Amino acid sequence: MADKNDLAKGLKMRKKLTGKRFSKGGPTALAELAPDLDEMLNEVIFGRVWTRPGLELKMRSAITIAALTAMQRLPQLKGHIANGLNAGLSKKEITEILIHMAFYAGVPTAVNAFQLAKEVFQEEGV
Amino acid sequence: MADKNDLAKGLKMRKKLTGKRFSKGGPTALAELAPDLDEMLNEVIFGRVWTRPGLELKMRSAITIAALTAMQRLPQLKGHIANGLNAGLSKKEITEILIHMAFYAGVPTAVNAFQLAKEVFQEEGV
Amino acid sequence: MADKNDLAKGLKMRKKLTGKRFSKGGPTALAELAPDLDEMLNEVIFGRVWTRPGLELKMRSAITIAALTAMQRLPQLKGHIANGLNAGLSKKEITEILIHMAFYAGVPTAVNAFQLAKEVFQEEGV
Amino acid sequence: MADKNDLAKGLKMRKKLTGKRFSKGGPTALAELAPDLDEMLNEVIFGRVWTRPGLELKMRSAITIAALTAMQRLPQLKGHIANGLNAGLSKKEITEILIHMAFYAGVPTAVNAFQLAKEVFQEEGV
Amino acid sequence: MADKNDLAKGLKMRKKLTGKRFSKGGPTALAELAPDLDEMLNEVIFGRVWTRPGLELKMRSAITIAALTAMQRLPQLKGHIANGLNAGLSKKEITEILIHMAFYAGVPTAVNAFQLAKEVFQEEGV
């Protein structure tokens, strides 16, 4: 059931995952063109899904990285690789996730993800 | 580097994951038409990838389920949901993985996975 | 913003779209394994998205059919072809949507959708 | 049946959809490497498909945007968002199509489309 | 350019590829719901594309099998594996195509294709 605290919980979770990259939704195309969807996503996805008990935060991060790799949603994958470091995944674990993906989603699919991971690891200094 | 023990390690891992569903490759279309690929997969994927240190077994299982859901490879997804129970994922954790996928890969994508999960949970009696 | 009436609005919309196929969520795998996601979907997707002003209902139905065809989520596509008839799309319009898809998503993709459309049109007697 | 006027009809439709962005096929890689496919597409897709009666032009545009979003064919999506404005879709309707897609094709899929929509709306001054 | 002989050429090519499985379009959902698309496909795809010089027929068949495997359009893949035997591909070559796909499109993707290939090879007695 929707709860009036979902939005606040979602923003807190989003801040935790994105760390210093967090910005309160200001400049994205989504926030500009569809502010109510942007809010709905903060409320529903970050507030009601990512905060659910029953699955460790680093596990949620790992499956998000796996799915975004498989679907090749590359800008989001880059963001969630960086989020993964804040969610408790090590550089080593993220690398292992992408190695594993090479065989389930195909080698080219994984190679593109490694390119982004390299960029993130450099930007984050890990 | 390839190691002459990879195939044995792979068959052991495959047996661990598939438990009572394990069969030594006999009847599948892959084993029949391309026995060397079937062996290569046992050796490389189960022997050299699934056995890698650096990522917990249940985490490997979770990301496999996430990727197969995102790509909708349904027969393989069904098998890996069952494998997940042997890899240490609880019914609750598998359910949470699929809930999470609804928002990253779309609701219809997750709904098809829930159908298979229901079948597996009934077959495995969990 | 979430509204306490969203769930009721969603169930009303879902009933309108599914007509005589409507059932209050009882038997699906989703409702059984993840009742809170099932409720969230009724509340968010049917209550807060399908009911939005700014896009005619039959247009929402048309784009849902197009996307499900492109992604080949076939069980959901079948349901939404049937929903389309309740949302104001004619058999002719649905057929035209699928013809159009043949060129944007590839012929095989459209051919599978025509198979489902044929089944729906027979079941619905149109 | 093929008709000798299909190519002319196709070029007229393409011009209508692309407006001031129209160029008679000159510089694209497709026109250069495969001029007969380029002509075939003008003739078949724009001349024989987009001109079919039975589905309003703005509806054809909407389903094209939905399918290209779902498949993430981003350069073509950008072009067809711009075409949509010429086909009778408002900025508001295009935004609603993309909001709707977030739930059927996943949030990351829609976020990438919003980025392109923002660019188009700026370029077209709407 | 469209030619009045394209439809006849297309039906001849389709007959060559499908051999004893050929039927003149009668019972398919596509032919029933959208007879003009069905005719357009015979005319354009089989008459104007498959008949193009510049690529050996067995090569066209091989790339069709590869693409349908990668996209997992399974009913069409099954048909085109059978067509491949009529286009000059051997059982061995088709098997090699699917082995190759395991690494480019992921193992699960290839495994589903092997299942269909096994069925075709049994039905065709090769």
Add this chain to the structure above:
Amino acid sequence: MADKNDLAKGLKMRKKLTGKRFSKGGPTALAELAPDLDEMLNEVIFGRVWTRPGLELKMRSAITIAALTAMQRLPQLKGHIANGLNAGLSKKEITEILIHMAFYAGVPTAVNAFQLAKEVFQEEGV
């Protein structure tokens, strides 16, 4: 079965396919982050798969191009279009492969591939 010469065979094949673009794995993100996967790919994919008898080298190249087009793995597609010229495919054959794909994977999918082919043909001076 794995063979200690697989890695050497793989590097030789990779050199043949990539010609003057060959570099011994040094600078890629994959080689940097996951050197053992990079070696495994050289050993398994280039050493044990591309070298298999039973399918002509130019046919392996053609199906790789087709699959990468269908899946839109664009950086890899660009590389394999260039590799195709070294594997014995002519510019004309590669163009025909992409024309064929327009109908099986959708026109937008092929259009993106033509863009890359144009770049490769210019870079390679063919």
